[in-house]
């Protein structure tokens with residue numbers, strides 16, 4: 153797929169640590185498709201070691217894939233607006249926490265501020281939901297964001313309806329087509345797969 157050649161993608165990760173492996177593999181795919189990636193992480197994603205891996209190892213791998221250092225502070229994220237740095241911003245995985253911030257206009261993390269700065273340029277924001285409460289607390293935020301200008305979603309589905317009935321996880325492999333549609337002002341379909 154050549155359609156992403158030369159597209160400058162901000163690619164942000166929030167603290168859904170169990171999906172980091174898949175998300176980082178997708179970053180590699182996007183670079184292979186010719187996109188230029190500007191990596192962004194929330195402070196939690198950037199600093200916390202969890203049972204899914206050490207922060208320093210993820211940082212090293214992401215910076216190696218993107219060939220640049222990760223934006224992880226509010227001052228580093230702020231120029232995304234005035235300098236019109238990105239064609240499209242992807243937040244994937246996007247936590248319930250960050251969905252709530254985005255839906256409420258709270259901008260106290262590097263990722264939330266990156267979104268605000270980018271949206272000021274009326275350019276597309278693409279969200280990859282990964283949260284256990286997507287069909288509970290987060291559902292109102294997802295609904296609000298789906299009905300907001302310039303915001304699109306990567307296709308997603310319930311990952312374990314029996315044990316985690318409110319959980320929804322993005323299909324990372326659908327990221328390229330979601331980006332292409334968003335750049336054309338459209339929501340890729342089907343949204344729930």
Ligand SMILES: Cc1cc2nc3c(=O)[nH]c(=O)nc-3n(C[C@H](O)[C@H](O)[C@H](O)COP(=O)(O)O)c2cc1C
Pocket residue numbers: 165166167168169170194195196197202203204246247248249250261282283284
């Ligand atoms: C091991 C671990 C896994 C987590 N997985 C998720 C997740 O998949 N989805 C989610 O919404 N929050 C998850 N959380 C909670 C978030 O990391 C937490 O809400 C945090 O405040 C998110 O901050 P951020 O959105 O700024 O990255 C997890 C936390 C830990 C420690």
